Amino acid sequence: MSIRVYLVDDHRLFLAGVRAELSEEFSIVGSGYDVDTAIEEIRGLNPDVVLVDVHMPDGGGIAVVEGVVGNNPDVKFLALSVSDQAEDVIAMIRAGARGYVTKTIEPADLADAVRRVTAGDAVFSPRLAGFVLDAFAGVMPSEVDPELDQLTAREKDVLRLIARGFAYKQVARKLSISIKTVETHVSSVLRKLQLSNRHELARWASKRRIV
C-alpha cells in the first residue's frame, strides 16, 4: 500500500506542482490551503505524512502541527518552505516536524524525504543542518542537561557533511560508517533539538550576528 500524503500550502500553484510530482509514487489523500481546514481534514484522514508550508496566515505550519499532534500522534510532518528564517524552521521542528526541506528541492529528493519521514527517520536539508549547528554552537554552561544541550563530535561531523551538500549515503562513506548509523545520529540530533531546553535555541538568532 502506498504512502498516504496530505499537502498543506496556501500557494495553490506550488501545491499543484508538488501534487503532480508526488502523485505517481504516493497517494495524495488531500490538500488544504488554510490552517483550520488542514487541521480538520488531517484529523479525519489520518495520513502517513503531511507536507506543510512553514509560512501561512493564521499561525502557519506550527499551528497545523500543534493542532494535529495531540489528536493523531502517528501523523508525521515534513516542513517545506522558501523561508530563510531559522527561528521559524527551528520552531517547526520543536513543535514536532521530523524534517525540513526547502522548496527548491529536486522532485526525486522530495520523494526520498517523504519515504524517509514515513519510516520514522529525520530529514535534514543542508540548510537545516546549518541552522542546527548554529543553534548548538559555542560552549554551554551545562547547568540543565549536558547530554541534551550539546551535540557530540560525531553528530557535528554528520551535520557538517550534510550542510556541505552530501547525501546520507555519501556522508556514511566519508565517515566510514553505515547509513543506518548516519540515520541514528540525525535522529538523535532531532531529539535533542526537540527536547533541549538550551535557552540558546531561543536566543541564538540574535547571537549569531554578533561576533
Next chain:
Amino acid sequence: MSLIEVGATGREDFKVNQRRRLDFRRRHSDRVVAGVAGGLADTLGVSDAFVRAGFVTLSMVWGLGVLLYLGLWLMELDRVEDIEIDPVAPHQALGLALGFGGLMLLLGVGGWWPSNALVLTVGALAFGTAALTDRNMPGPLAALVDPTVDRPGRLRMLIGVGLLIGGLAVLSANVGPIYEIGPVLLAVALTGVGILVAFGPWVTRLARDLGTERRERIRQEERAEMAAHLHDSVLQTLALIQRSDDPARMSMLARHQESELRDWLYGNLPLDGVDLLSTALKDAARRIEADHQVPIDVVVVGDHPLDESTRALLGAASEAMVNSAKHSGAERVSLYFEADDDELVVYVTDQGKGFDAGAVADDRQGITRSITARVHRAGGEAAIDSVPGEGTEVLLRMPVTAT
C-alpha cells in the same frame, strides 16, 4: 498657467504644475501640521522654518497666528498638492511686508497689542530655532568648527544663537518675576478657548481631515516605495523570464530573484554598517550563480566581520565557486561557511566530474594555484581534493586573529 510634465525617472510620471505668482496651496509633503506654513513659504519664496516661526510668534498676539493658520487652512481645505511656484517678486514681497507691518501697528495703536516682552521673547526664540534648524544647515556645533560651512551659513547660525540668547535676556530683564507672564498666558489661553467654542465643529472637521490625510499620505508613501522596489527587481525579472525560452536560465533568474526579494523583505542587512563575511559570501554566490547558470547552495554557521584576511578568504572561495560552476559539470554547487572562535572554514563542494590533480590542464592548475596562494598570503591554508567522476572539494581555513 503652464503644465510641464517631467518623466525623467520613467517609473512614475510626476506632474509638476507651474503656477503663477502669489498662488497658494497647502503643501502635500514635507509639512508639520497641515502644510499651510510650507505652502505659504513656497509662495513667499522664503524658508519654511521662518514662516513657521512667524506663525508661532503671531500666536502670541492674542492667538492671531493660530487664527491666520486656520483661516488659510479653510481657504485651501480641498486643495492640497505639491506645486512649484515662482516666489513673489521683491517689490511684491516688500508690499506684503509693509502691509503686514501696518496691520501690526494698527493693533498697537488700537491698544490690542499684548506684552511686548512676550511677543519679542517668543519671536526671538522661534526665529532663533528656525535659523538653527533650517534644513540646509548642519548642527550648530559642527557649523562652528566645520570650515566647509559657507560664510552665510555660519553668519545665520550666529544670528540664530544671538536671537536665542537675546530672547532669554529680554525675558529675564523686561518681564521680571516669572509670575508676571501669568496674565498674558491666561489671555492667550482664554482666546484659544474662545476660538474652540466658536469654531469647534470646524476645528474637529479639520482635525479629522488631518488624520485621514496623514494616514493616506503614509500609505501612499509606503506603496510608492514598494512599487519602486518591485519594479526594479521582481517585474524586471518576470519580464526577462517571459522573454527567455531556456528553462535553465528561467529557473536561475527566478532563484536569483527569490533570494534577493527575501533579503529585502526580511532585511538580511549587516549590523551597524559592518560588512559581514556571510553576507559577502552570499552575494558572491548569487553573482556567480547568475553568471554561470549553476545553482549554489549556501549554508552559513556563525559569522565574522569582513576584514583584510577574510577578504582573501572571500576571494579564494569565489574563485573556487567559479571553478566548480564552470568546469565541474555538476548540477549544483555547495558553499559551506563556519566560523568559530579560533578559525574560519569554507568548503566549496561539487559533485561533478572532478579531475586528476596530477594531470590537469594548465589553465585549471593556474586557478587552483591562485586559490592556494591567495589564502597562504593571508595566513591561511587551502586544500583541494578531487576524485575523477565523483567531484571536487576545496577547503579553505583561516585562523581568527585577535582584534
